[in-house]
Amino acid sequence: MKKYTDSGKKDTRSGFGAGLTELGKTHPNVVALCADLTGSLKMDAFKANHPERFFQVGIAEANMMGIAAGLTIGGKIPFTGTFANFSTGRVYDQIRQSIAYSHKNVKICASHAGLTLGEDGATHQILEDIGLMKMLPGMTVINTCDYNQTKAATIAIADHHGPVYLRFGRPSVPNFTPENQTFEIGKALQLQEGNDVTIIATGHLVWEALQAAETLHEQGISAEVINIHTIKPLDTEAILNSVRKTGCVVTAEEHNYLGGLGESVSRVLTENLPSPQEFVATQDTFGESGTPAQLMDKYRLNAAAIIRAAVKVIARK
Amino acid sequence: MPDIQHLNNLVIQVRRDILRQVHKVNSGHPGGSLGCTEFFVALFQVLMERNDGFDMNGKNEDIFFLSNGHISPVFYSVLARSGYFPVEELNTFRLLNSRLQGHPTTHEGLPGVRIASGSLGQGISVAIGAALAKKLNHDSHLVYTLCGDGELQEGQNWEAIMYASANKVDNLIVTVDYNGQQIDGSTNNVLPMGNLKAKFEAFGWEVLEIEEGNNLEAILSGMKMAKSKTGNGKPICVLLHTVMGNGVDFMMHTHDWHGKAPNDAQLEVALSQNPVTLGDY
Ligand SMILES: Cc1ncc(C[n+]2csc(CCOP(=O)(O)OP(=O)(O)O)c2C)c(N)n1
Numbered sequence: 093m094k095k096y097t098d099s100g101k102k103d104t105r106s107g108f109g110a111g112l113t114e115l116g117k118t119h120p121n122v123v124a125l126c127a128d129l130t131g132s133l134k135m136d137a138f139k140a141n142h143p144e145r146f147f148q149v150g151i152a153e154a155n156m157m158g159i160a161a162g163l164t165i166g167g168k169i170p171f172t173g174t175f176a177n178f179s180t181g182r183v184y185d186q187i188r189q190s191i192a193y194s195h196k197n198v199k200i201c202a203s204h205a206g207l208t209l210g211e212d213g214a215t216h217q218i219l220e221d222i223g224l225m226k227m228l229p230g231m232t233v234i235n236t237c238d239y240n241q242t243k244a245a246t247i248a249i250a251d252h253h254g255p256v257y258l259r260f261g262r263p264s265v266p267n268f269t270p271e272n273q274t275f276e277i278g279k280a281l282q283l284q285e286g287n288d289v290t291i292i293a294t295g296h297l298v299w300e301a302l303q304a305a306e307t308l309h310e311q312g313i314s315a316e317v318i319n320i321h322t323i324k325p326l327d328t329e330a331i332l333n334s335v336r337k338t339g340c341v342v343t344a345e346e347h348n349y350l351g352g353l354g355e356s357v358s359r360v361l362t363e364n365l366p367s368p369q370e371f372v373a374t375q376d377t378f379g380e381s382g383t384p385a386q387l388m389d390k391y392r393l394n395a396a397a398i399i400r401a402a403v404k405v406i407a408r409k
Numbered sequence: 410m411p412d413i414q415h416l417n418n419l420v421i422q423v424r425r426d427i428l429r430q431v432h433k434v435n436s437g438h439p440g441g442s443l444g445c446t447e448f449f450v451a452l453f454q455v456l457m458e459r460n461d462g463f464d465m466n467g468k469n470e471d472i473f474f475l476s477n478g479h480i481s482p483v484f485y486s487v488l489a490r491s492g493y494f495p496v497e498e499l500n501t502f503r504l505l506n507s508r509l510q511g512h513p514t515t516h517e518g519l520p521g522v523r524i525a526s527g528s529l530g531q532g533i534s535v536a537i538g539a540a541l542a543k544k545l546n547h548d549s550h551l552v553y554t555l556c557g558d559g560e561l562q563e564g565q566n567w568e569a570i571m572y573a574s575a576n577k578v579d580n581l582i583v584t585v586d587y588n589g590q591q592i593d594g595s596t597n598n599v600l601p602m603g604n605l606k607a608k609f610e611a612f613g614w615e616v617l618e619i620e621e622g623n624n625l626e627a628i629l630s631g632m633k634m635a636k637s638k639t640g641n642g643k644p645i646c647v648l649l650h651t652v653m654g655n656g657v658d659f660m661m662h663t664h665d666w667h668g669k670a671p672n673d674a675q676l677e678v679a680l681s682q683n684p685v686t687l688g689d690y
Contacts, residue, residue, distance in 0.1 A: 123545070147541065147576075152568035155534045159572070162474075162538020165523050166546055167466050170538075185528050186565070190535055194515050194525045 093309055094284055096302050098266035102239035104296075105203040105260055109134025110239075111246025112171060112201075116141050119169065119250050125160055126173045127153045132262075133173035133203050153178045157186035157198070164196040169250055172198065176205035176259060177218040180225060191255050192228040199249050200225075204262045205235070206346035207374070207391055208296055208384040217379035223351020225257040226324045232277060233324040235259040235345070235353075237298035239267040241321060244275035252277055259295065261346075263384045266299045269319075278322045280330035286316035289402045290334040290341045294320045294353050297344035297372065297393060304398035315402060323353050328360045335361060339409050340368045342401040346393055349373035368408035370401035410455050416625055418686035419490060420450050424656045425689060426486035428679050430502040431670040437503060437511065440666035441557065442483035444588050444623070444651040448555070449487040451628045456636070458550060463493055463520035469548055472539060474524055476532020476556035477586065478512035479668065484521075485509050489690070493521035496690040530563025532556055533583055537573050540581040551639060555584045559591030562600050567612075573644040574613030582635050582645045587622070588653040590664040606648060615643040622651035657682055 115122045116138045124138050125147040139146040149156040153174055160170035172179065179202035180187070191198045202221065209217050226233045232254060236242040242260045249256045283298070284305045293301035298319045305315040316334050320327065335341050341361070343354035354371040361367050374391050388394045411419075423446050431437035453459070457471040475484050482502065489496040494508070501507035508517040512527030524535050536554035543550060560566070573581060585605065593599050602608075609616045615638050619631035628649070635645050653667070654660030657679040660671075671679055 144545070149572055150568075150575075152565075152572065154531075154565040155537075155568035155572055158531050158534020158565065158569065159538035159541065161524060162535040162540070163542045165466060165472070165535075165539045166468065166542025166548070168542050168545065186531055186534075189525050189528045190531050196524075 093306065096268045096283070098268050100267060101264035102267045103262060103264045104236055104239055104242040105132070105262060106134050107236070107239035107242030108201055108203065108246050108258070108260055109137060111243040113137040113141065114247055115250050116145070121167055122169045122171065122250055123147065123163055124171045124173065125149055125156050127151055127156050127178065129174050133201070135173050153183045154186045157183045158190050160198045161190040161194060161196045164198060170198050171201050173201050173203070175216060176202035176221050177216055180221040181218060184224060188228060192231050195230055196255060197253055199256045199258060201246070201258045203260055205259045206261060206295070207379045207387040207393065208261050208263045208346065210263065210384045210387065211381050213381040214378040219348045219374050219379060220351060221259065222323055222345070222347045222353065226356065230254060231324065232256040232322065233259070234277065234322050235295040236321050237295055237319055238265060238269050240269045240271050240273060241275065244273045245321065248275035248277060261296055265296055268299060278325045278327055280327035281319040281321070282316065282330070282334070283319050284315060284317040286314035287338055288314045289406050290316045290318060290338045291344060291398060291402065292318045292320050292331065292341060292353070292357055293344040294323060295346050297346060300395045301344055301398055303395035304402065307395065307399055308402055313402065313406065320353060323356060326356050326360065331357060331360055332364055335365055335367050340405040342370045342372060342398060342405055344372035344393070344398050347373055348376060350376055368405050370405040372397050372401050413625060416450055416454060419454065420446050420625065421683045422685070422687040423450060423483060423486045423490065424683045425680055425685065426499055427482040428657070428671060428676055429689065430482045430485070430499055432676045434503040435670045437482055437670060438479040438668045439482065439670065440590070440653040440660060440664065441477065441480040441586060441588065443655050443657060443660060444653045445480055445483050445555065445586055446656065447623050447625050447628055448584065448649060448651070449483050451625055451632060452553060453487050453491040455629060456632050457553065465523060467523065468546060469550060471551045471553065472523060474532045474536045474539070474552070474554040475513055475526055476554055477529060477560050478526030481509070481511065481513050484513055488521035494519065499690045529557070529560040530565045533566050533569040536581055536583065537569055537578050540578050543580055551636065552581050553584070555586060557591070558585055558587050558589065558602065558605070559596050559599065561585065561602060561605070570609065570612045570614065577642045578644050579640055579642050582639065582647060584647040584649050586651055587648045588651045590653045590667065592664065592667050594664055609646045613643065614646045615641070616646045616648065618648045618650065620650050622649040623655045
């Protein structure tokens, strides 16, 4: 088994901030917009380095999305920053018409996604955003797993022409993917090779999937772990190659099981290779206040839940 | 500048285009389109500095966004008659596989259109973004946008209006089609908006009114005045007093023709009030 080590806990949003800071130096056309959450989004450095390319729009997310769309007309590459809830549900029609349908080169960067936002509770914990965004034609949807990957993804999306939804989170989590990696949009990463079950995880659940695979290994179960950072376009080839070998799959995500990564994987399998699947995801529910760890435990979004799901799905083969 | 006689002829021809487009497919929005015909002709034929051809980025030229996308018939007619695409294409309005969708869009690549609109309330924000890009690009040209008066009931507009003055977006001219009508009736009946001029002023805008919004010369002088006020640290709002359905007597001063096409007999009467000038498409 490959060994993954946490090089020190870091938040994914700081990876975004670091990537944006890099882009400030390398990409003169990159501009950034924020709706009164500059510190939370870690956009301070970009703002300090390039005040003329930073737009504070105030608490007005709809306007922010429209301004971002307009900035592309004139060749700018706008990165918007606010919480995931206010980046999607709050402004869905603005994104739909002014960005997606108009095919504008806007990067919608969303922090504090999912339950791990913690104590602020359900008003802020969006668990529907992947579904909302993946349904928009032409929208690329990315959910990164750690600091290094988020930084790399932030840099990569600047060179991709077209609208992108980049989803990341608030808490410090293990940082285990390589520093200065190149990020390939749409390319799944095989983190562990295995034969008995495929675990497909995205975002914060990727580390949990690796922990689960280790425990399963001790129990004599060989789990393949795939990191799907790009939910759309989905790397169907990587999924099918793996499931052809293992015959079953567990999907794991910090999102509602309706509309998330799991459903996208189901569609691919149903069309090509019908196989048993278990979903580690929230079960059509809102979140609540609590610490991130408590919430991930209560809503069964951790290594223990992945292990249970793996054992169950293998029995269904 | 083309002479005023030619422009007035163009206005009549554009009215015919509007009526014939909506009649053919028995759908679309003639009322607001007719009310803004003179404005579009003035804007595209005289006021805007436009480059040849169409470039999405619109660098080093004035650009325009239609926020109230439902008045696409007048937009399409004036775009075609200003050289963006063949006038014969007006025949395809709202038909399957057409670039002339019910509401304007970039999706089919229609030259002259830089943003999709139709869901109301988004155009001012987009125009602000484009105006900011112009400033970053050291491009001194202007950004124009048109929105409906009823459309201003959408909250996003007021976010944008607050932003533009706070950030001195002074290369932007927002014109409001101040016809006092919307779908369910007059704006005063549906949701009175009070004193729009005072509202824009309270938000820090420079506001001009064009009382005769269906008179070409009044529009030209009013808009030239608006242009002269750009670059002074304030965004510009023009309240354009128009008559919905202008130029067709039975369509005027009512919201009835907001989104309804004339039947054959009504079309004949409407066209007879606007005899061919430059030639039908
Ligand atoms: C967000 C949104 N809500 C509702 C509509 C339906 N709608 C289309 S036009 C219109 C009335 C617009 O009024 P106004 O801006 O005054 O335009 P006019 O009727 O004068 O052309 C409405 C409600 C829409 N297109 N978008």
